Amino acid sequence: MGHHLPAGLTVLRRPVAAALLVGAAALMPVTLPAVTGAAPACAAATGPHAALVIETGARDLRLCVALDAPTVTGVHLIELAGDQQHLSYGFGSGGQAVCRLAGVGPQGDDCFADYPDFWGYWRGDGGGGWMWSSLGAASTTVADGDVDGWVWGSGDAGSTHAHPPSVTETAVCIPPSPSPSPKPAASPRTHPASATISVTAAASVSARPSHPRRSPEPSPREHPASPSAPPSAIGVAAADQGPPPASRGPRGGLILALAIGAALAGGGWLRTRSDRRRDEVSSP
Amino acid sequence: MRARPIHPGAWIAWATCAGAVAFVTTDPVYLFLLWAVSWFVYSNHRSDAGSARSFRIFLTGAVVAVVLRTALVFFGTISVANTAFSFLEGLRLGTILVVFGTFNAVTDPFGLVRIAPRHFHEPALAAALALSIAPRTVESVGRVREAQRLRGLTVRGARSLPALAVPVLERGMDEAHTLAESMDARGHGRGRRSRYRPQPWTAASTAIAAGAVVAAATFLSASAGGWAVLHPQTAPPVWPAADPALIVATSLLALPGLLRGGRP
Numbered sequence: 001m002g003h004h005l006p007a008g009l010t011v012l013r014r015p016v017a018a019a020l021l022v023g024a025a026a027l028m029p030v031t032l033p034a035v036t037g038a039a040p041a042c043a044a045a046t047g048p049h050a051a052l053v054i055e056t057g058a059r060d061l062r063l064c065v066a067l068d069a070p071t072v073t074g075v076h077l078i079e080l081a082g083d084q085q086h087l088s089y090g091f092g093s094g095g096q097a098v099c100r101l102a103g104v105g106p107q108g109d110d111c112f113a114d115y116p117d118f119w120g121y122w123r124g125d126g127g128g129g130w131m132w133s134s135l136g137a138a139s140t141t142v143a144d145g146d147v148d149g150w151v152w153g154s155g156d157a158g159s160t161h162a163h164p165p166s167v168t169e170t171a172v173c174i175p176p177s178p179s180p181s182p183k184p185a186a187s188p189r190t191h192p193a194s195a196t197i198s199v200t201a202a203a204s205v206s207a208r209p210s211h212p213r214r215s216p217e218p219s220p221r222e223h224p225a226s227p228s229a230p231p232s233a234i235g236v237a238a239a240d241q242g243p244p245p246a247s248r249g250p251r252g253g254l255i256l257a258l259a260i261g262a263a264l265a266g267g268g269w270l271r272t273r274s275d276r277r278r279d280e281v282s283s284p
Numbered sequence: 285m286r287a288r289p290i291h292p293g294a295w296i297a298w299a300t301c302a303g304a305v306a307f308v309t310t311d312p313v314y315l316f317l318l319w320a321v322s323w324f325v326y327s328n329h330r331s332d333a334g335s336a337r338s339f340r341i342f343l344t345g346a347v348v349a350v351v352l353r354t355a356l357v358f359f360g361t362i363s364v365a366n367t368a369f370s371f372l373e374g375l376r377l378g379t380i381l382v383v384f385g386t387f388n389a390v391t392d393p394f395g396l397v398r399i400a401p402r403h404f405h406e407p408a409l410a411a412a413l414a415l416s417i418a419p420r421t422v423e424s425v426g427r428v429r430e431a432q433r434l435r436g437l438t439v440r441g442a443r444s445l446p447a448l449a450v451p452v453l454e455r456g457m458d459e460a461h462t463l464a465e466s467m468d469a470r471g472h473g474r475g476r477r478s479r480y481r482p483q484p485w486t487a488a489s490t491a492i493a494a495g496a497v498v499a500a501a502t503f504l505s506a507s508a509g510g511w512a513v514l515h516p517q518t519a520p521p522v523w524p525a526a527d528p529a530l531i532v533a534t535s536l537l538a539l540p541g542l543l544r545g546g547r548p
Contacts, residue, residue: 093366110361134525136517141510157522253526257313260535264320267541268327275327 048144051124051172052081053164055151056104060165063087064173067144074121074137074148096138104152120161122149128166132158145169290329290540292395294489298325299387301500302537306379308507309514310372313526315379317534322386324541335389337426338419342385346378353377368518388419390540395483424455488543495536502533 047066054061065081072080078098081087090100092111098119099111106113121137122130124147133140142148147169155161306318330336353374357367393412400408428451437447506512506527513525 093369096369097365108361110363110366112363112365113361115363134513134517134522135515139513139515139517253528253531254313254523256528257317257526257531260531261317261320264317264324264535264538264541268320268324271327275330 049169049173050077050142050145051147051167051169052077052087053122053124053147053149053167053172054087054101055149055162055164056102057152058104059102061087061102062167062172067142071141071143074133074140074142077142077148078137096136098137098150101150101152116154116156117152118154120151120153120155120163122151122158122163123147124149124167124169126168128168128171130163130166132161132163147172289483290492290543291483291485291489292391292399293485294492294540295387295391296396297493298496298537298540299383301496302383302386303380304500305503305534305537306376306383308503310376311514311516311524311526312372312375313524314503314514314530314534315372315375317531318379318537319382321534321538321541322382324538326386326389328541328544329390331390331392335419338422339385339389341418341422342381342388346381346385349381350374350378364521365518368521372516372518388415398483420459421452421456424452424459428452428455491543492540495539499533499536502530506530 048070049064049066050072052061052063052065054063063081063085065077065084067077068080075091075095075098078087078089078101082089087101088103089098090105090107091097092099092106092109097111098121099105099109099113100107101119105111105119112118121133121140123133123140125131126145126147130149137148140148147167149164149167151162151164153162302318302322306315309315326339330339350371351374354367354371357370360366393416396415397405397408397412425448428448431451432447503514507514512527512530516522516524
């Protein structure tokens with residue numbers, strides 16, 4: 001079939017129909033993760049907001065930032081904090097990297113000019129703990145109720161870089177003493193007073209980095225960073241948050257990729273060799 | 285016994301989807317895997333020596349692209365972070381070149397013209413001619429050099445350029461003339477097309493197109509939904525992420541290498 005003239009017409013249509021069908025089926029998963037992205041941890045105030053924790057070494061800043069979209073990047077969160085709270089900042093590498101925060105950090109485009117000191121990027125795990133971000137701030141997704149942390153210091157990985165003290169978004173964005181008329185999150189404020197959450201808890205929380213460089217066992221999900229999360233309200237937020245997206249250990253995947261890549265390369269090489277041998281036989 | 289060849293439309297789907305995968309990620313794990321996939325597909329489907337040579341040219345171009353893109357760092361601030369970032373950007377560009385080189389080596393550009401809808405026949409023809417220029421030029425350079433070697437001429441350096449360029453251009457003109465004549469003889473440009481030997485859309489073609497579309501959709505959904513890391517952090521550099529789902533998706537693009545639907 002398919003060899004006569006009228007069948008030639010269907011030859012054109014079948015691939016088109018197949019492509020449409022497959023395309024429609026394949027587009028479905030695209031929308032799924034987008035819907036399940038954000039988890040509301042801060043339901044008390046109106047509008048989405050996130051907390052920004054900045055440790056310059058001399059100063060601790062706790063900023064509650066109203067988001068202008070359901071999710072923003074870590075870089076945009078800093079820009080919003082600059083608009084709303086007059087945080088001074090400077091980006092480098094074409095807006096991809098964070099060079100300066102609150103007046104600390106190198107001038108210019110190279111954010112590692114002061115290396116080994118640089119701005120380490122931490123992401124709150126929802127329970128007051130911190131995880132070293134495996135992404136640059138231009139690629140992360142900050143949703144309502146998230147906490148981003150920046151610490152000036154040395155150390156290339158989460159195991160060596162200093163981390164912020166344990167803090168949750170609710171502790172930053174909701175005043176510790178409830179006022180009779182709480183203002184909406186559209187007019188965010190700073191709460192330096194809310195920094196008095198136990199530092200001892202933070203020390204145990206950060207014992208396990210999210211992406212260790214050469215740890216033999218890179219699976220942070222087996223080590224939930226909230227065994228000693230302080231108050232009860234924070235535990236609720238931790239339950240809502242679920243595991244963060246970038247928390248999977250890369251080692252198993254790397255081995256899988258290496259195995260598949262080696263098999264493909266080897267298969268291709270064998271094929272080429274046998275072809276060459278066949279060609280030599282057929283055309284001496 | 286010869287199996288039926290894979291439909292050019294399936295190859296277009298494969299190349300588009302593989303290119304899309306390379307476009308949305310800078311993760312070296314997936315990109316290097318894509319190099320292996322391309323090599324595997326190419327070695328199972330290469331048609332003749334000319335296609336092998338053009339694949340090699342694209343491979344060289346890809347390596348040059350990676351090196352040049354990385355070398356651009358030297359014009360700015362040199363740091364580990366910047367170098368890693370530039371290398372990954374170059375690797376992405378090189379991967380797209382390798383994918384395109386594979387596509388170029390395994391398909392017949394004029395087979396693509398035949399499946400184009402009637403209204404797009406002339407643009408498709410122009411595209412096919414443009415696509416085939418690189419491999420045809422490479423091939424004719426190789427043939428001219430071979431002829432010169434057979435005649436005992438050792439031509440090297442800048443002086444060999446005219447001796448090489450003239451016959452290559454002449455061959456190109458000859459080929460264009462032959463092509464125009466043969467197209468005229470087959471009734472092209474007169475509003476009708478021959479239906480001589482229509483290429484069948486095989487089950488293997490469906491499998492290849494479907495696998496490629498699933499692979500691209502997985503990567504695009506990761507890109508849009510953010511459920512996997514596609515751009516590894518370079519400041520400071522960390523081990524790149526390797527999501528098993530995305531690795532499997534990339535491997536789906538190797539399907540054409542397993543389905544050896546007849547080599548012409």
